[in-house]
Amino acid sequence: MVQGVGFRPFVYRLAVKNGLNGFVQNRSDGVIAEVEGPSVVVDSFLADIRRELPPLACIMNIECTDLEIRHGHDFQIIPSDAKGHADVHITPDAATCPDCLQELFEPANRRFRYPFINCTDCGPRLTIIKAIPYDRTNTSMVCFSLCPQCLAEYEDPADRRFHAEPNACAVCGPRLTLLDAEGQPVETADPVKTAIDLLSSGHVMAIKGLGGFHLSVNAASDEAVKTLRSRKYREEKPLAIMVRDIDRARQIACVSPEEETLLTSPQRPIVLVKKNQSGLIPESVAPNIPNLGIMLPYTPLQHLILENHFTALVMTSANQVDEPICTGNREALERLHGIADYFLVHDRDILVRCDDSIAFVADGEPGLLRRSRGYVPQPLALKDPMPPILALGGQLKTTHCILKGRYAFVSPHVGDMETPQARDFFAESLTLMKRITESDPRIIVCDLHPAYYSTQAAQTLAAERVIQVQHHHAHIVSCMAENQIDGDVIGLAMDGTGYGPDGNAWGGEFLIVSETGFQRFGHLQYLVLPGAEKAIREPWRIAASLLKTAYGASWKEIARQLKLIPDKTPTDVFDKIIDGKIHSPLSSGLGRLFDGAAALIGLRRRVSFEGQAAMDLEAQATGSSGSSFPYEILHNTGDPLILNMSPAIRAIVNHLKQGRSRAEIAASFHQTLIDAFAAVAGEMREVTGLTRAALSGGCFQNKILLEGVIDKLRISGFDVYCHRKVPTNDGGLSLGQAVIAASMIKKGF
Secondary structure, X not given: OOOOOOHHHHHHHHHHHOOXXXXXXXEXXXXXXXXXXXXXXHHHHHHHHHHOOOOOOOOOOOOOOOOOXXXXXXXXXOOOEOOOOOOOOOOOOEOOOHHHHHHHOOOOOOOOOOOOOOEOOEEOOHHHEOOOOOOHHHEOOOOXXXXXXXXHHHHOOOOOXXXXXXXXXXXXXXXXXXXXXXXXXXOOOOHHHHHHHHHHOOOOEEEEOOOOEEEEEEOOOHHXXXXXXXXXXXXXXOOOEEOOOHHHHXXXXXXXXXXXXXXXXXXXXXXXXXXXXXXXXOHHHOOOOOEEXXXXXXXXXXXXXXXXXXXXXXXXXXXXXXXXXXXOHHHHHHHOOOOOOEEEEEOOOOOOOXXXXXXXXXOOEEEEEEOOOOOOOOOEEEEEEEEEEEEOOOXXXXXXXXXXXXXXXXXXXXXXXXXXXXXXXXXXXXXXXXXXHOOOOOEEEEEOOXXXXXXXXXXXXXXXXXXXXXXXXHHHHHHHHHOOOOOOEEEEEEEEEEEOOOOOEEEEEEEEEOOXXXXXXXXXXXXXXXXXXXXXXXXXXXXXXXXXXXXXXXXXXXXXXXXXXXXXXXXXXXXXXXXXXXXXXXXXXXXHHHXXXXXXXXXXXXXOOOOHHHHHHHHHHOOOOOOOOOOEEEOOOOOOEEEEOHHHHHHHHHHHHOOOOHHHHXXXXXXXXXXXXXXXXXXXXXXXXXXXXXXXXXXXXXXXXHHHHHHHHHHOOOEEEOOOOOOOOHHHHHHHHHHHHHHHHHOOO
């Protein structure tokens, strides 16, 4: 990434400082610089390029060639050479840099309190692009003509705003407007100050950001938070908050050094950090869980709003359930009508929808739960060059992936394919990815599940070939691809559900995996999901199924003692539903086991969002300890082994009868899984001789499970690989799909 980041002026300044002659130029395949001078000075120049890179630049490779002396007299930035096919990478949007932040609050500066201040080191990139290359004429800044002062900065190689495409000031650039709920302008000389006053008085504000709108309220006001929840129909799902700076973050949470690095990075993701006991943020922001999702300001406007006000602001994506984030002013007024009291908008169009990224720290390293603003479209380097492929992802947390040479381009987070708006965004994202990669692959990859929207969409695209890839195979290969490993590995693919070749729902899988195939070595014992999708919304149904498997005919008495089944539910009918598997599929999903265990110990018998019961179980176990429950590994000749958790279910019931705490039981449940996974991996190693283990799937978002399995496997002598650059959940699925298809084609499959 060497274009749009101030790289040419950086090279220019280095060359002039060292007294070198020559030129620097943008080309379709990167940047070329020709320098002439004493060899020791040239060597120093090359070393400085690597050591003193601009903040947003990233060099994949440098090639050096000796030329004949030309006896030049100066150093120049010469016009770009646009011939050939582009092979440079667009920079992600970046948080306001320290220099711009200083100017923003400097009364003598001509951009004092200007909400759109930026330079080559910061500001919008991807979200304002409509075409390649990244020039002002190809962005939403094209309608803002530079004033003489801004133009002088833009054209001066010695200025840090040289060719900063979003460069502007209050005279020539974008402007804020405050609107009421009906879209009428609010008369005010200072929209920011008025917005602060409205937020302070408890109103819900829609605020236009980089990649879309946020819905915002004063996070310290329990009443305001509950108002937002009721209007957005988001009863319990945690809400992200934004704080002024790292010191304010420490007032409300326990921030580790690794988490601080994430929070203050140019990417500015939402970071999951442990709550402290300050009481400054009401429980309604993130009920029943130990963490807060915190981010720091990344736009000048956000810095202005949070300057001397608010402990924190809720900053949640501006959308309805399962819909994409709003980007346009009129769109926001229509879709957020009845939710927002006021709208703080501006006239710089958002051309690429981009949610906030979500990150966490596990095993001392950062990981991503959602990869979007700040990270996209930076590509992932692959171990080997690949043929062009387009992968469409899954049904939930959808992303797309295009392979181009040695790089994988994963799209911004698209989301769940449940609504017409989400499906429109799906198509919008495909267009974006083809545009920014300047490619249109005709080999399309999708999931095996016939009912997934992405699977159906694959049949409608112009394609030479459509390849379907099993869900959990894609998960493990995604982990392999980002870690640049190939060959056979032991794969632990743990999630809620994925379509299995046997027609059942998989999700607790022990696999032997290569880039082109897999063997199902073992799996969690199948359980019946009474009522199918209804069981996911009502986990008490899964708990009842677990009890029936563990206790047989006596399960109903156990359920009655635990007050598990709602009143007026006919248990005999329920018994027949499970026995007959009436509208009740089989699942080996670890996510479903988590749901059932959470319901069994009385944490959550109904959920309002996906993964809620599992989150509650992890929350209960956090900070607690417990010994492992019993389990069984069942072997059937010629068939995959089965990890039978019925002994653990019986142990949970016994602990409940003995009055053991939910926290201890939850901790023991986690420890049981950790021990069982390591035991199965050990058997896989004995049979195959493999010592590399790859972990993937949404259940490894659970920090206790992830760190526990990593530690246990490492102690057992495994080389362990997990996700750091793409999400372990279905947000990373498209990468695995793409690499599997490309590997099949390379090997002639």
